[in-house]
Amino acid sequence: MAIKIFIDQGHNPTGYHNTGASWYGLDEQDVTYQVGIYLAEMLNSDPRFEARLSRPTPDTVLGTNNSTSLAERVRMANEWPANYFISLHVNANPNPAINGTEVYIYQLYTQSNWLGEAVLDGIVEAVGTKRNGVIARPSLYVLRKTNMPSILVEMAYVSNPSDMEKLRDNQYQFAQGIYNGIMRYFGFAS
Secondary structure: OOEEEEEEEOOEOOOOOEOOOEEOOEEHHHHHHHHHHHHHHHHHOOOOEEEEEOOOOOOOOOOOOHHHHHHHHHHHHHHOOOOEEEEEEEEOOOOOOOOOEEEEEOOOOOHHHHHHHHHHHHHHHHHOOOEEEEEEOOOOHHHHHOOOOEEEEEEEEOOOHHHHHHHHHOHHHHHHHHHHHHHHHOOOOO
16 A cells, blocks of 8 residues: 655645745745655655645645645645645745755654654755754644644755755755655665
């Protein structure tokens, strides 16, 4: 039986126009959409996995505001039911020197923690971002309300010029890094 992974492409361009972080002309919702498409293609080409997307098309509408959008993402994953939940995001900071990749989880020392560590390492190796670690953020709705091991991946800082270039130019490599981390987590990596 295939391992079911729900890929949540953070933010929602239509409906209520929450595009997420936006710097240097690059919108978070566009990056998360495309990285999610690449990742789902990689996972679905492997018979050991089945992947579903929160936004299968660029104009998929999820909810009418932030609360209903988050609730819809969680509902989709829980009702499938997914075995794992991966939410893709792009970070930003008023200080343009802040950079790197981090993964948020509900609780340390859980399956989410181990998956998060593997995915974080995969991204850092594939893209060359700074490794900022796995951080417990139990207040995040999608981590708190999903019924399966869940991670929220902040791929890089769109507010940092070097990270922004990676997010703009290396979206396939971000997906490859996440995929490599998933493979390592399940012991499928060579």
